[in-house]
Amino acid sequence: MLYYLFRFLEQYGIQGAHLWSYISFRAILALITSLVISIWFGEYFIKWLRKRNVSETQRDVSIDPYGQQKKGVPTMGGVIILVAILVPCLLFGRLRNIYMIILLVTTVWLGAIGFIDDYIKMKITKDGLRPVYKLAGQCLLGLFVGVTLWLSPDAVIHENVSMKKQGTEIVVHKSKPVKSTITTIPFVKDNNLDYKWFVSFCGEHKEAAGWAVFVLMTIIVVTAVSNGSNLNDGMDGMCSGNAAIIxxxxxxxxxxxxxxxFASYFDIMYVPGSQELVxxxxxxxxxxxxxxxxNAYPAQIFMGDTGSLAIGGIIAVTAIIIHKELLIPVLCFIFFMESVSVLLQVQVAKYGNKRGKKLRLFKRAPIHDTFRILPGQLAPDVKVLLNxxxxxxxxxKITTRFWITTVLLAALAIITLKIR
Structure with missing residues (x-):
């Protein structure tokens, strides 16, 4: 809102109004404002939750040896994160920008699903919202994002092409913006992959089929990253620290x-309007x-699903918008491993049950839980393959080491711009 106000005032020569046209200026204001809001609003929100006994129930000590210490800690802290994101974006963002609109919808939608889940856990049943409903909500968001990027005339790119000039190979961008199903493959020299390639057999319907593949990929990425973020939210500061680095x-x-x-220099596609993502x-x-x-150890509040689902969705949708969704396994490796560890643990347990054995791949899953199991907590008849x-x-220490791992992987994701 303030962006449009000051751009209007700029027409009348108001001193300083031109600053609002600079991305760096608005980005720094957004950073400072969100930081101040989350700290200021967080203090009052925690007090409000404590008065109404909106707190974490006692955790299973067999899973979390520090669970007794966390009894009574307020939850649903994701509300703090959502407010601190939405207010600066509404103040400093260009609200007619298609990418800003998509991310605002993502934040509100997944935040609402997480809020409902947290509320049910506290008031009705500790199991929360049925997984099928959460999955349906994530898939609907992925469908919305994919179809919007397909149909919106503002969601376009300028394709990057290599050409030789005076014996030197340079990268230029086509002057005409186009709708495109192209994405970037990391670590590959000619690093553009068109989803239409997978459906080239469709003939004259190849264009529509390519967009269908893109929409399906969007649904998968949004669901996977959102669930991975949700699983990563199991220790004080774990998910919020990893997500900030990402x-x-x-x-x-x-x-x-x-x-x-910059896009020409790094030989990547130019996405006009994506500066609002910054x-x-x-x-x-x-x-x-x-x-x-x-939320840092020892936590005064937990984010709950209200925050973790929205965080994963925001990361996934941003990567899709800038056509870097294939970087997700690198950039979000921690989230990826949390999900994979659960899937592997379940499959190994089922395999053992069929043979009358209590078999586990890890001591606990998600993977971060395997590092905090005290000696003797596992049943003596349970066999762990990776003990x-x-x-x-x-x-x-676990949280800090996960942060360090994410820093290294984030750096690797960035240098894929040059390593091919």
Missing amino acids: GVALGILAYVSSNMS IFLCAFIGALIGFLWY WPRGCWLES
Whole structure:
């Protein structure tokens, strides 16, 4: 809103109004505002939750050896993150930008699903919203994002092409913006993949079939990353710290994609209008860092599904918009491993049950739980295939080491711009 106000005032020569045309200026304002809101609003929100006894129920000590200490800690802290994201974006963002609209819808939609889940856990049943309903909500969002990017005339790219000039190979962008199902393959020199390639047998219907593949890919990515983020939210500061690091990497990739000169230099497609993603991601990063003020060990509040589902959705949708969704396994490796560890643990347990054995791949799943199991907590008749580590790490150490891993992977994701 303020963007449009000051651009209007600029017409009348108001001093300083021109600053609002600069992405860097609005991005820094969004970062600072979201950080301040999350810290300021967080304090009052925690007090409000405590008065109404909106708190974490006692955890299973067999899974979390520190669960007794977390009894009575307020939950649904994702509300703090959502407010701290939405307010700066509404103030400093271009609200007619299609990408800003998509991310705002993503935040509200998945935040609402998570809020309902948290509310049911507290008031009705500890199991929360049935998984099929959460999955349906995630798939609907993926469908909305994919179809919107398909049909919106504003969601276009300028394709990058290589050409030789005076014996030197340079990259230029086609002057005409186009609707495209092209995405980027990391670590590959000619790194563009068109989803239409998978359906080239469709003949004259290849264009529509390619977009159908793109929509399906969008649904898969949104659902997978959102669930991975949700599983990662199991320790103080774990999910919010990892997501903030990922947000920084995505912000760099979004800025490069929104600048034609940088896009040409790095030989990637130019996505006009994606500079507004930088505004959103700065608000996202500030909100998460501010939330860590209260969520770092020992946590004063938990984000709950209200925050974790929205965080994963925001990361997934941003990657899709800038055509970097194939970087997700690298950038969100921690989220990916959390999901894979659960799937593998379930399959190994089923295999053991068929043979009358209590068989496990890890001591616990998701994977972060396997690092905090105390000696003797596992039943003596349970056989663990990967019995590592032998001891129990402190929760703060596990969280920090996961952060370090995410920093390394985020750096790797960024340098894929040059490593091919």
